[in-house]
Amino acid sequence: MDKVRVGVVGLGNMGSTHAKYLAAGVVQGAELTAVCDINPDRLSWAETALGSHITTFDTIECFLSFPDLDAVIICTLHYTHPDVAIKAFAHGLHVLIEKPAGVYTKQVREMNEAAKQSGRAFGIMYNQRTNPLYVKVKALIETGELGEIRRTNWTITDWYRSQAYYDSGSWRATWSGEGGGVLLNQCPHQLDLWQWMLGMLPYRVRAFCSFGKYRQIEVEDEVTAYVEYTNGATGVFMTTTAEAPGTNRLEIVGDKGKVVIEEEKLHFWQLQTPETKFNQTNTEPFAQPESWQCHVPIHYKPNENGHQKITQNWVEHILKGVPLLAPGVEGIRGLELSNAMYLSSWRADWVELPIDEQAYYEALQKRIASSHSRQV
Template identity: 65%
Template sequence: MDKVRIGIVGIGNMGKGHTNYLSKNEVKGGELTAIVDTDPARLDWVRENYGDRFQLFDSLEAFFASKAFDAVLICTPHYDHPTVAIAAFKHGYHVLVEKPAGVYTKQVREMNEAAAKSGKAFGIMYNQRTNPLYQKLRELITSGELGEIRRTNWIITNWYRSQSYYDSGGWRATWAGEGGGVLINQDPHQLDLWQWTIDMMPKRVRAFCHFGKYRNIEVEDDVTAYVEYENGATGLFVTTTGEAPGTNRFEITGDRGKIVIEDGKLTFWRLTVPEPQFNAEYKGGFGQPECWKCEIPVPKSEGSHKEITQNFVDHILKGTKLLAPGEEGIKGLTLSNAMHLSAWTDNWVDLPINEELYYSHLQDRIANSKFNKVTRSLENMDVSGTH
């Protein structure tokens, strides 16, 4: 096998983006050969822009039966990610799925189980894992350079969205259409990076979600969450789509200093002596460890979808380790589900979460959603990604 033939499921915003770079042969060893969408207008768009370069399908059944590809890139609405992935695995295809992995962990766990049984490659489009800022942060933490983690704090409020944005599609910001708000739509990358860079998940979560606080929507648009880790560390995650100007600042404190990512820069305030050692040895009363401010040089890059696709293709062809294994999509989703559940029950939520309880609460909200769940399909939704 000297190349991987790729079929795209869903040709909305993200599907078009992936089509663009794949059609230019910018992924070595990868070739786009097929596209499926149930909206005729979107298939017409493909024909107008790419002629007859790809096989086009208007049903998943015909698409999967064609064997015109080796791997699928899933760019459907959030709820459909696990459903399409499971079907693809059953048909013997490798799978690369857009974020989020799904809407609730119960369905994502089923997807992960199907992937394990299939023996096929499984990746998720966590392109921010290719961002040198977060790769360097993970390196500094996992190598022990920062010491034991004591606190994490991410303020990510630069997701401003106007009411007209939400009004542009009846499915937007609804429980039946998207399955959540800022946590499920805008924040999947940050929730993934929050746990990936420090290489640990919280043990429990207490969150306060405001639903329709700034906009006329039914899902959350303002969230403050507090978490506790097994080692005693604590964390805070603050996000909203209703503030301008917003902030994007990720701060991690360890017993050897602190690291801050903000404005595209990584700064390490490094203690010359670990804090526990200084505390044990220092007898002068007022005082603190000597600290060096280190600006860590990092290449300029915002993280590329193309890099994740290249890594996925290399994994299939060469056995290269996946940077974003699909199975890990459940971790960030667990955090958002836990925040929702904490707000809904007005209580702490222990991890792993009670998946049945979350599902029950979600179904109640879907039943009362202004967006008719029955009409949710590829025809009337702008396929997934960051909308």
């Protein structure tokens, strides 16, 4: 195979974006051959914007059976990601899913197993893994420059969404339509990056979610979560869609220094003596380890697009066996964090990881049963 024939299912905001750059030939080794959507208006748009040579489908079954198709990008509603992916694997197709991997870990685990059995390439659109800022932080942690991680704090409140946003679709911000709020829609990238950079998941979570606190919605629009790790480290994750101006500040502290990311800049303070060693040898009551603020160069390539980079990597993995930047099976990790935060808030108690998947599924079903779509 010298070219991957790609189809896109779901031509909403992200699906149409992926389809456009694929049709433009931006991704080397990939050719857009088909799109699928149940909305006839979106298919009409595709014929005009993408070209009449692109085959359009209004049913997933016919789309997946199209002979001129090697791989699919899934951009449907959150709940349907695992179901569509499993069907695609059954047709022998490679799969790239949009975030989140799904709504609950039980369905995502089934998708991961189907991917494993199929032997097909499986990726997830975690485009922030290509951001040089987070790549550099991950490298600092993996090389031991920060030492043993002790504390993390992420305040991510610049996901502002007004009531008009939620009213733009009756499925938005409902348990039955979307499956969650800010944790499931806006923050999957941060939840993924959090565990990806640290290289570890917490062993227990205590979260406080506010449901419809600032907006007329069913799901959460504000969250504060506290986590603990087996090595004694702690973490705090705070997010909301109702704060303006918002903040995006990540702080990671180890026994050799700390890093702070804010306003697209990375600041690194390095201790000349690790805190643990300094504490063992110091005899002065008010002394503290000397620290140097180090400049860490961050190189951005002109016009670099994280979505296109993930897609390019996925295609190269199919054609050349290049390692995936964002393997699809890893989508379950950030989702487990959000599931644990929901369950902790509903129970008003700690939740240990690995999460009890059946307990979460049953708790979610209760909320789906009383869910309603808003008429707009």
